[in-house]
Amino acid sequence: MIDSNYHSHHMLCNHAVGTTEDYVKKAIELGFKVLGISDHVPSETVPDSMRMPYTSLNAYYADVLDVQKRYQSLIDVYLGMECEYVESDAAYYQGFLDTVDYLVLGHHYIQHNGTLQSSFNLSKPEHVLTYAKEVKDAIASGYFSLLAHPDLYMCGYDTFDEACEKAAHLICQTAEMYQLPIEFNANGIRRGIKQTSQGNRYPYPREEFWQIAKQYKMPIILSSDAHHPNTLYDDAMKKAEAMIQLLGLKTIHRLPIKNAKNRL
Numbered sequence: 001m002i003d004s005n006y007h008s009h010h011m012l013c014n015h016a017v018g019t020t021e022d023y024v025k026k027a028i029e030l031g032f033k034v035l036g037i038s039d040h041v042p043s044e045t046v047p048d049s050m051r052m053p054y055t056s057l058n059a060y061y062a063d064v065l066d067v068q069k070r071y072q073s074l075i076d077v078y079l080g081m082e083c084e085y086v087e088s089d090a091a092y093y094q095g096f097l098d099t100v101d102y103l104v105l106g107h108h109y110i111q112h113n114g115t116l117q118s119s120f121n122l123s124k125p126e127h128v129l130t131y132a133k134e135v136k137d138a139i140a141s142g143y144f145s146l147l148a149h150p151d152l153y154m155c156g157y158d159t160f161d162e163a164c165e166k167a168a169h170l171i172c173q174t175a176e177m178y179q180l181p182i183e184f185n186a187n188g189i190r191r192g193i194k195q196t197s198q199g200n201r202y203p204y205p206r207e208e209f210w211q212i213a214k215q216y217k218m219p220i221i222l223s224s225d226a227h228h229p230n231t232l233y234d235d236a237m238k239k240a241e242a243m244i245q246l247l248g249l250k251t252i253h254r255l256p257i258k259n260a261k262n263r264l
Helices: 020-030 054-070 090-097 125-141 162-178 207-213 235-247
Strands: 034-040 076-083 102-105 109-112 115-118 182-185 194-196 199-201 220-223
Touching: 020 034, 020 054, 034 102, 054 076, 076 090, 090 102, 102 125, 109 125, 125 162, 162 182, 162 207, 182 235, 207 235, 220 235
Parallel strands: 034 076, 076 102, 182 220
Antiparallel strands: 109 115, 194 199
């Protein structure tokens, strides 16, 4: 059983349940040694309701840092944030890194024809390749400590075709080059099995992607992508662990966090 999770969401993102203390208490109950809270960043570029507003940002910081201090003898708590690589201003990312321990790259949108398109609903090969190229640029930026759900592009895409294969290689090649950990994400399992032209599949993690990932030497870490304290280690996580074993993937249990200035 794992003893850490670096991808956990907070009630302030408007689609999760639980405060930092709720997560920490559950993590301690599970025997975790490390917990990272990494909620969605505010953004004016990504105008959806699935993230906290800027007016909640200070409350988020205060909540995580307060719990980090009070529970420091029992568990290491890290302050993180999850964000897309869609902002044109480097100061946007650096501004968060001036405060938080780490940033998670969750590339939920691609830029297509001057507009943002959800990565959950990609439908054309060129969309998939755009996703991979933008993820490549994001990794090269150096802002991120973890690439979340790298195979998210399969969530709405029916067939693991040539474009999907090329995308997998590009993402994994770049992650290997920069030694950026990529995430085996259990939240895709919670979304349930869907019917595709290639049979029944989880939207992600996709076996086809991870068979390609095995050819590269970048760190891999299992994450819950928890949106409720009870999902820090649930049936989806157990299924993810079994998939990792069947695929023969080697995983790490600690995320190298370069920033980590807020760890007490």
